[in-house]
Amino acid sequence: MTHRLMWLLGATLLLVTPVASAEPFVFTAIPDEDETRLQKRFQKVADYLTDELDHDVRFVPVKSYSAAVTAFRNDQVQLAWFGGLSGVQARERVPGSRAIAQGVEDTEFRTYIIANEDTRLETDAGLSDEMRDLSLTFGSKSSTSGRLMPEYYLREHFGEPPEETFSRVGFSGNHSRTISLVASGAYQLGAVNYAVWENEVEAGEIDTDAVRVIWKTPRYPDYQWTIRGDIDDRFGDGFTEQVQQALLTMDDPDLLESFPREGFIKADNDDYAVIKEVGNELGLLDP
Incomplete structure (x- = not known):
């Protein structure tokens, strides 16, 4: 009888006492737009993943691209929405890590070179010597679309580093700020993620008479x-595949629009071989 009472007491306590929460699954994202937008955008993703995985999923913002890579390396986050270069950097630092999903559009990404109207460079004018000695801002130093690939193509065209082609070269930190700096005339030229540009044009945030696209890079993965x-060891066998499946089946238009992406498809590390090659060539993969 005593044993039965103890068992009933224990069962009752289980019903009324909260079970200690399991380790949360944490993710971050490179800050390619302003922080307010990112917080709103990725909290919705955290809520979606929590429901799909039946596990506590949390989004943690970071201040820079390098901070996202550091958080991943230090195991402060277990999943991240990276750009092409920052993803390669993270996987180089954490052996065994995997690219598991990419946007449909990310197989053929591109960068726009934009110009302030005072340069008198015309829309779709292309790369030319008229750009020499103008000022140019990239995005983040570790951005694929805001620095790595546009720098690669600019070097290829002009035959020299950007610092020798342009009067002044800067790094805005994110794509939204690049657009603002060029629109204001603080920089005459800028390299910007095409998706951010198109999204802001559609939202009426850009005066395309004051700042215009003068060149578009060839396509590349991003x-x-x-x-x-080490995720399956910590969260259970098959957890990685569950996360991948949740991302691949994300079909809520509101969630997808926040990226913006048409949807997600499978990805693997080999998809980013060209990014790794260019990163090595420009010395951006050094520890």
Whole structure:
């Protein structure tokens, strides 16, 4: 009888006492737009993943691209929405980590070179010597679309580093700020993620008479979700595949519009071989 009472007491306590919460699954994203937009955008993703995985999923913002890579390396986050270069950097630092999903558009991404109207460079004018000695801002130093690939193509065209082609070269930190700096005339030229540009044009945020697209790079692979390789050991067998499946089946137009992406498809590390090659060539993969 005593044993039965103890068992009933224990069962009752289980019903009324909260079970200690399991380790949360944490993710971050490179800050390619302003922080307010990112927080709103990725909190919705955290809520979606919590429901799909039946596990506490949390979004943690970071201040820079390098901070996103550091958080991933230090296991402060287990999943991240990286750009092409930052994803390669993270996977180089965390052996076994994997790219598991990318946007449909990310297989053929591109950068726009934009110009302030005072340069008198025309829309779609292309790369030319008229750009020499003008000022140019990239985005983040670790941005694929805001620095790595546009710098690669500019070097290829002009045959020299940007610092020798342009009068002044800066780094805005994110794509929204690049557009603002060029529109204001603080910089005459800028390299910007095409998706951010198109999104802001559609939203009526850009005066295309004051700032215009003068050149579009060739296509290249870019953003992706990357996950650490030790996830199944910590969250259970098959958890990585569950996360991947949740991302691949994300079909809520409101969620997808916040990226913006048509949807997500499978990705793997080999998809970013060209990014790794260019990163090595420009010395951007050094520890």
